[in-house]
Amino acid sequence: MERTYTIHDLFAALRRRKVIALVVSVIVLATGAAIALLTPAEYTASSTVQIEPRRLPVDFFPAQGVAPFEDRMRTIKHGILARPVLEKVVKETDFFPDLRGDLDQAVEKLRRQVEVRLEGEVPGGPPALLFVVEVRGADPRKVKAAAELLPRFYEQMTREVLASQARALRETLDAQTTEMSKALADHERKILGFKLEHAAELPEMIDTNARAAARAQALVEMHLSAIADARRRRNTVLASIPEGPSAPGMSEAALDAAQRRVQAAEAAYGPQHPDVRRARRELDEAKGRRDEEVEGYRKGRVAEQLARLDEEVSEHQQALTGLQAELASYQKRVEAAPRWGQELAARSRDYEVLRAKYVSTVSRRADAAAAEQLLAADGQALFRVIEPALAPTRPSAPDRGRMLLLALLASVAAGLAAAGLAEWLDGSMRGPEDAAALGVPVLAAIPRIGPRSHAS
Known part of the structure; x- marks a missing residue:
């Protein structure tokens, strides 16, 4: 039958395996401390931008005229994280010096370090017109510059798209108007001739x-x-x-x-x-x-x-x-x-x-x-910066104190686990109880002889 351990037995096993527990705890603690101390600091900068409420005519820009606010914000988020915008930011700020030769990887990495979210939205109330662009990185000056440039470059791209749409639409309507004007003149001439004839x-x-x-x-x-x-x-x-x-x-x-x-x-x-x-x-x-x-x-x-x-x-x-x-x-x-x-x-x-x-x-x-x-x-009227990005003075990550605390807890847990595993793998008998577990009757027990530290 299986033996039931008491608290006294557990402490006795821990005393027997204290060397193993201590070694494992020190190794885990040293590793966690190294990770906490050697992890590079990460800085965060953010800028708050307001969407101008004035909208262009619905017929020409339906995305700004009749789209729900949630879809509009989703469009803004995808627009800010679009590849052309991120490419311009990467080139302008030299955000990843080690990835200058691999622009694709740099863009993907920057996309993971940028977050766009709503600001000031109240459940059940009117939609907010503010969004926050947050950028994380190792260089505080670069994250500040990126947080400022992302909405600016997106606005430029949006204005270029809208201007090209309006220009193309106007040119198309000009051609249609000229063609229809000629057709109208031809119809009027035919109707006049018909009236004169009859x-x-x-x-x-x-x-x-x-x-x-x-x-x-x-x-x-x-x-x-x-x-x-x-x-x-x-x-x-x-x-x-x-x-x-x-x-x-x-x-x-x-x-x-x-x-x-x-x-x-x-x-x-x-x-x-x-x-x-x-x-x-x-x-x-x-x-x-x-x-x-x-x-x-x-x-x-x-x-x-x-x-x-x-x-x-x-x-x-x-x-x-x-x-x-x-x-x-x-x-x-x-x-x-x-x-x-x-x-x-x-x-x-x-x-x-x-x-x-x-x-x-x-x-x-x-x-x-x-x-x-x-x-x-x-001019610059699509967005308005409410809170410009500031260069962070302290890193936002990692939380080294928390990491050290976690490393300490992990080292203690690892030491106890190592001691328990060593005790479980050791097949030695240390008293009548272990012998009774084998089903053999105990005739006599020899008391401990010598110091406790040399007992097996």
Whole structure:
């Protein structure tokens, strides 16, 4: 069975193994003290920087306009620890003289020795606008310079990026504006040509064309009425007979008188009587005079009136023909208005879309130019150093007193462990208890003889 050790046994074992425990403790203590004393001192410098609350337009720099504050701070941290910034700091300060030929390793080593953290943030409250750049290193002057240069170089890089973005955006918008201006001018020229070509057939001319058509229709009706009146008067002229007092009327009366005389002579004397034949001759002469007078009357008066009436009818018919053509033209314009209106609306719709895009692009170009000018005029306005870095006078690490205390505790623990291990590995029997553990009965025990220090 296993033996149970008492406190007395433990102290007895420690006395037996005190040399081993002391040697191991001294070795561990010496090693810890050497490490604590020989570890090079490390200095820490930090600078507190405030982010300027003014932001550039959202459309151009969304990372500064609409990004959450946590993402923005994460962006700042990665930006400060970016390789171009660290390279410039390493070259500017000669931070690692022993790594001048290995820039990659120097950058990685410096990145491990730089910390960027928020400052003054309250849980549940508004986000802080401060961040701290802390640099650790062996040279106090270099860590101070690095803590100052890191935010400055990052600001320069950020301003260069923002300025290049604003310049590239402005140049792009300038090109787009010029192109859209030419397209707008071409659309305007086409729309103007279309309006000039179909000026009388556009929808806005429907009322004008309708009024003109109504006026032409009224004139047509007026000319038709005038033609009907002229034809009526012509028929009246054709049906008119010469007046009694006129020469044709008198010749007509003489003819009637001659006819009555012939009839009276025939009734009184018979057809062959000389008076009858004379009356017949007078009748023929009267008829000839009547025909001459009637013909002269017709040629002198009726024909002239008929010619004047026919000319009037012809004039009215010519005007009527022109008015009918004009009326047909107005009706054609009214009928064509919807089709040309639809085509003009399609052209105008494309023009308005392009014009709205042009106005928006011009506005964005003005904003881009303003952002570019703002970046050029603001100077160092992205960050503001609240607490500049100071050269540390005392090292921040290592804590030599703490290291020595830890070395002392470790030496004590190592000595006890070495003594316990040596005791556990020793198979000697030192009393009845050890023999009883082997299952052998003890007959007698010989007391200690001689000094305790020589006992085995």
